[in-house]
Amino acid sequence: MGKTALEKDLKRDIEKELLLGNAALARGLVENGCRMAVAYPGTPSSEILSSVAALKTAEDLEMHVQWAVNEKVAFEIAYAGALSGLRTAVAMKQVGLNVASDPLMSAAYMGTKGGFIVISADDPGPHSSQTEQDSRLMAMMAKIPVLDPASPAQALEMTGPAYEMSETFRIPVMIRPTTRVCHARQDVPLGLIPRERGTVAFDKEPSRWAATPKFRFRLHGELEEKLKVIADYGPTAPVLLNDGANGSKAVLVSGVAAAHMPEILREMGLWDRLPLYQVIQPFPLHDAVMTDVLDRYEEILVVEETMGVIEMQMADRCKVRGKLTGHVDRVGELLPERIGEIVGEFAGQPPASVPMPSAPGRRPTLCAGCPHRASFFAIKKAAPKGIYTSDIGCYTLGLNLGAVDTVLCMGAAISQAAGFYHAHKAEAKRPDIVATMGDSTFFHAGVPALIDAVVQNVGFVLVILDNRTTAMTGNQPTPASGFGAVGEPLARLDIETLARGCGVGFCETADPYGLDDFIALLKRAVAHTRADGGGPAVVIARHPCLLDRRQGAAAHEVVRVAVTDDCDGCGYCVSHFECPALSLDEAEDHVRLDRALCNGCGVCVSVCPKGAIVDSG
Amino acid sequence: MTSAIQQQIVISGVGGQGVLFVTRLLAEAAMIRNLPVFTSETHGMAQRGGTVVSHLKVGDFSSPLIRRGKADGLLALKPENVAGGHGTYLKPGGWTVVNLDRPYPHVLAGPVHEVDADGLAETHGDSRAMNLILLGFALTRIGDDFFCGPDDVRAALEKRPAGKGAMRSDAPSALAAGMEAAR
Ligand code: SF4
Numbered sequence: 143m144g145k146t147a148l149e150k151d152l153k154r155d156i157e158k159e160l161l162l163g164n165a166a167l168a169r170g171l172v173e174n175g176c177r178m179a180v181a182y183p184g185t186p187s188s189e190i191l192s193s194v195a196a197l198k199t200a201e202d203l204e205m206h207v208q209w210a211v212n213e214k215v216a217f218e219i220a221y222a223g224a225l226s227g228l229r230t231a232v233a234m235k236q237v238g239l240n241v242a243s244d245p246l247m248s249a250a251y252m253g254t255k256g257g258f259i260v261i262s263a264d265d266p267g268p269h270s271s272q273t274e275q276d277s278r279l280m281a282m283m284a285k286i287p288v289l290d291p292a293s294p295a296q297a298l299e300m301t302g303p304a305y306e307m308s309e310t311f312r313i314p315v316m317i318r319p320t321t322r323v324c325h326a327r328q329d330v331p332l333g334l335i336p337r338e339r340g341t342v343a344f345d346k347e348p349s350r351w352a353a354t355p356k357f358r359f360r361l362h363g364e365l366e367e368k369l370k371v372i373a374d375y376g377p378t379a380p381v382l383l384n385d386g387a388n389g390s391k392a393v394l395v396s397g398v399a400a401a402h403m404p405e406i407l408r409e410m411g412l413w414d415r416l417p418l419y420q421v422i423q424p425f426p427l428h429d430a431v432m433t434d435v436l437d438r439y440e441e442i443l444v445v446e447e448t449m450g451v452i453e454m455q456m457a458d459r460c461k462v463r464g465k466l467t468g469h470v471d472r473v474g475e476l477l478p479e480r481i482g483e484i485v486g487e488f489a490g491q492p493p494a495s496v497p498m499p500s501a502p503g504r505r506p507t508l509c510a511g512c513p514h515r516a517s518f519f520a521i522k523k524a525a526p527k528g529i530y531t532s533d534i535g536c537y538t539l540g541l542n543l544g545a546v547d548t549v550l551c552m553g554a555a556i557s558q559a560a561g562f563y564h565a566h567k568a569e570a571k572r573p574d575i576v577a578t579m580g581d582s583t584f585f586h587a588g589v590p591a592l593i594d595a596v597v598q599n600v601g602f603v604l605v606i607l608d609n610r611t612t613a614m615t616g617n618q619p620t621p622a623s624g625f626g627a628v629g630e631p632l633a634r635l636d637i638e639t640l641a642r643g644c645g646v647g648f649c650e651t652a653d654p655y656g657l658d659d660f661i662a663l664l665k666r667a668v669a670h671t672r673a674d675g676g677g678p679a680v681v682i683a684r685h686p687c688l689l690d691r692r693q694g695a696a697a698h699e700v701v702r703v704a705v706t707d708d709c710d711g712c713g714y715c716v717s718h719f720e721c722p723a724l725s726l727d728e729a730e731d732h733v734r735l736d737r738a739l740c741n742g743c744g745v746c747v748s749v750c751p752k753g754a755i756v757d758s759g
Numbered sequence: 760m761t762s763a764i765q766q767q768i769v770i771s772g773v774g775g776q777g778v779l780f781v782t783r784l785l786a787e788a789a790m791i792r793n794l795p796v797f798t799s800e801t802h803g804m805a806q807r808g809g810t811v812v813s814h815l816k817v818g819d820f821s822s823p824l825i826r827r828g829k830a831d832g833l834l835a836l837k838p839e840n841v842a843g844g845h846g847t848y849l850k851p852g853g854w855t856v857v858n859l860d861r862p863y864p865h866v867l868a869g870p871v872h873e874v875d876a877d878g879l880a881e882t883h884g885d886s887r888a889m890n891l892i893l894l895g896f897a898l899t900r901i902g903d904d905f906f907c908g909p910d911d912v913r914a915a916l917e918k919r920p921a922g923k924g925a926m927r928s929d930a931p932s933a934l935a936a937g938m939e940a941a942r
Pocket residue numbers: 510511701703721722723724735739740741742743744745746747
């Protein structure tokens with residue numbers, strides 16, 4: 143595949159476009175006839191589906207493109223599309239694959255009919271994730287092949303072979319990009335987009351699509367047979383990147399390390415001395431090639447992210463250096479500076495040390511005027527000594543405000559609140575428990591947990607931070623938005639009705655920008671949960687995300703605030719409210735307002751205990 | 760395709776300032792010049808007011824990342840992370856163009872060009888145009904050592920699809936204001 147990329151490059155007349163890695167994946171899917179794409183957003187994968195949606199609109203394609211309520215649902219929809227004979231794809235981030243792992247494991251046994259690509263984007267670092275887990279290992283556990291692109295161009299190029307492999311062997315195929323591929327931009331050669339609709343036909347075959355354990359055993363055997371052949375599949379075999387290089391040591395790379403390494407080796411003068419192989423398919427490994435590599439060289443360094451997936455499959459490991467042997471870091475992203483050091487040591491040529499930054503960057507914070515900030519401030523007022531469980535989204539940043547004590551995974555704010563309640567319920571003085579969860583997360587995994595909490599009569603307040611969007615990942619719609627991935631109108635779910643439908647008795651909605659009223663409402667909710675047999679209370683904090691253009695600036699009236707001379711520099715608003723537009727000028731004992739950042743929410747007016755922040759009209 | 764030009768530029772700032780916008784615009788300018796281009800961007804949580812850094816590599820490269828000590832230039836939309844932070848990307852003698860409104864300590868070996876782009880943006884009547892003003896300033900100050908010129912950036916602005924780019928109908932004038940300040 144590396145060679146064909148070069149050949150394509152040489153054809154100067156080819157049309158090129160500057161594409162984000164995720165957009166290149168989307169383009170690859172569409173160029174290869176994908177007819178159904180489903181996803182749940184999550185950094186670094188989110189732009190894959192929005193790019194497919196943009197292509198559908200721009201090219202007027204007949205295909206189904208949707209954001210699903212969560213990754214498991216997304217997987218199952220796209221999978222059934224593939225069983226109907228279409229080429230389909232599902233996209234998610236690595237922790238999303240945990241949610242979709244149930245159908246993944248079974249789909250591997252059952253196989254597919256139309257080409258089925260599972261894109262799971264990993265986040266070594268991690269930059270914007272809870273874990274650094276390696277989706278390639280999930281592919282290995284499920285026993286499906288996985289391809290590991292090094293660049294946006296290669297990600298696009300891989301989708302064709304991935305679909306062909308999927309159809310040839312009737313198996314789901316994973317593509318595993320990492321953040322540095324997803325969020326790199328590159329000039330990428332474009333191909334043609336086919337117009338054929340594809341034939342839709344679901345062939346009933348209960349012994350496969352509804353297999354009982356007896357048939358599953360047979361399917362498992364079939365799967366092993368498929369993998370044996372895939373381990374010899376030509377189009378995805380490892381490539382020697384520096385043909386002609388000679389030496390007794392070799393390097394194996396996969397993913398973005400295959401992009402970093404050539405530049406590093408050239409600069410260190412090692413390009414001709416260290417044969418460099420790119421492993422395109424980390425599972426199943428191409429046995430014959432690997433045996434040959436093991437025979438040919440005395441020492442082999444494997445550089446891959448984030449776990450030693452290739453390394454652990456190498457049969458004879460005494461020649462292999464990598465994560466398992468401690469030669470390559472097991473934790474964190476393999477930045478090119480670090481790769482330089484590792485390969486330098488391996489080649490007996492330590493590189494000059496590089497200057498590393500001494501200053502930590504600025505920590506992330508909620509946007510100026512973000513409605514979540516007001517909600518968190520109110521929660522701390524209403525339940526000052528409470529246990530605050532929270533969840534995944536922008537509002538995780540409530541951490542900065544001391545209003546978030548736990549963040550586990552999607553939907554856990556409710557179940558963890560229940561756990562804390564059950565643990566403390568026999569105590570004489572039971573702490574108040576307040577869970578915060580975004581609207582998208584509530585739909586994703588919160589609803590079953592809420593049902594459970596209602597049935598168990600858990601005394602806790604759930605604040606649903608309803609900003610009508612999936613904000614953190616770039617404002618994708620939620621089931622409450624009323625429109626879909628390409629902006630098409632859809633049914634709109636009402637969160638309050640849903641919560642009441644789950645059996646919640648106390649359920650009220652308010653705008654946190656009205657801070658004083660909102661605090662009063664939260665106090666009533668807390669009182670409800672304290673009462674004997676009170677059970678859960680749900681408060682829906684409704685105010686649009688400021689970054690969501692679709693909801694427009696119509697969201698609120700802009701308050702022109704000013705800091706008066708009454709400000710004595712106590713810093714309360716800065717430490718307890720942390721709006722980025724407010725900063726403490728310690729020399730002046732005064733708070734400064736940055737008008738370029740201020741969004742005019744006016745909430746700080748109610749926050750300042752001295753009344754020194756005013757609406758100046 | 761081998762290109763004689765090889766340039767690596769780091770663009771830094773905090774979320775919300777338009778680091779991504781500037782990076783993308785420069786990458787588009789490289790495309791207009793028919794140069795191969797790579798960028799690497801920050802998305803997700805750090806975009807919420809945290810430190811954001813983009814890498815732009817123009818010419819024959821295979822990796823999207825710039826290594827410390829290799830960058831030809833640094834475009835800093837905030838001064839706070841230049842010294843001891845993003846400055847470590849610079850190669851010896853690499854240039855820096857930094858937006859600042861008051862003296863800020865920095866110990867960089869290469870040439871440093873300072874401009875109060877926030878102040879100029881305020882005068883210009885659109886505080887959000889700061890990024891383009893800084894870019895205009897940099898293009899003029901760095902001149903021939905920059906892989907592209909104002910014309911390429913202007914052409915890139917024109918080629919932008921309506922919608923995202925259209926909210927900046929006065930973009931060329933902001934660019935010009937920055938260029939003016941560099942003279
Ligand atoms: S009005 Fe106050 S709280 Fe709201 S954005 Fe402006 S400074 Fe921040």
